[in-house]
Amino acid sequence: MLQEFIAKAIWFLKIYYVENQLLVQFLLLFVITYMLLMYWLNPRLSPVLRKVLAIFCLLVELAGIAYFTLGFREIGTSHRYELEMFWSYKEWIFGGNVELGMEVINNIALFFPLGFLLNDALKKASFWKVLMLSMFLSIAVESTQLVYKIGLFELDDIFNNTMGAMAGWCLFHILRSPVRNQCRVPKRRRRYAQARL
Structure with missing residues (x-):
């Protein structure tokens, strides 16, 4: 059963990558560039330059x-919305709707960098x-789609976007701790440097 699940997950990820190459490559x-630049290649970047970047x-x-939520959509003829929570998950997992599954992953992945x-x-x-800022931004995007009839207003999308941002926030704190410890100058060396001045 586990092997079957892993095989299905790999099959889904392959299809997902083929269908969403631009988004995956952008993210x-x-x-990777942001993490390398800000936390590995130059950890002693000046605070002002770091803030600007x-x-x-x-x-x-x-x-x-x-761009990915509003830019390429066609204007519809009516205001469309879906207020049932987790309907897309049900359709994806139990109904086998692969397209909805890809939308769920897209909505999580797109907001992931926002968190860090x-x-x-x-x-x-x-x-x-x-949490509040990512939720507010997601509601603004979904409301824009509803008002201008360019998509489907979904509570699931708001949940997925917010979850993506929170996953980014968690990763930021997980990765930042070891890097911060590596870059920290030991107290003894700091005292010695001050004494020499």
């Missing part, structure tokens, strides 16, 4: 969210602040 390139990357992420970008741009954003 991988964006996340974080705000610039946050604007790139917001532009990416706008907010930490740098807003200087140590708390769990609740990131």
Whole structure:
């Protein structure tokens, strides 16, 4: 049973990558470049430059969210909405709707960078602040889709977007701790350096 599940998961991820190459490549390139630049290659970057870079990357992420959620959709003829929670999960898992499954993953992945970008741009954003900001942004996107008839307003999308941002926030804190410890100058060396001055 486990082997069957793993085989299905691999099959789904292959299809997902083929169907969403642009989004996957954008996210991988964006996340890896940002993490390398901010936390591995130059951990002693000046605070001002770090803040400017974080705000610039946050604007790139917001532009990416706008492009992938609003940019390429056609205007419909009616206001469409789905207020049942987890309906897309039911259709995906129990109904075998692969397309909806890909939408769920897209909505999580698209907001993933937002979770760690907010930490740098807003200087140590708390769990609740990131939760509220990502939820607000998701509601704004979904409301825009509803008002301009360019998509389906879904509570599931708001949940998925927020969950993606929170996953990014968690990853930020998991990865930041070891890097911060590596870059910290031991107290003895600091005292010795001050004594020499």
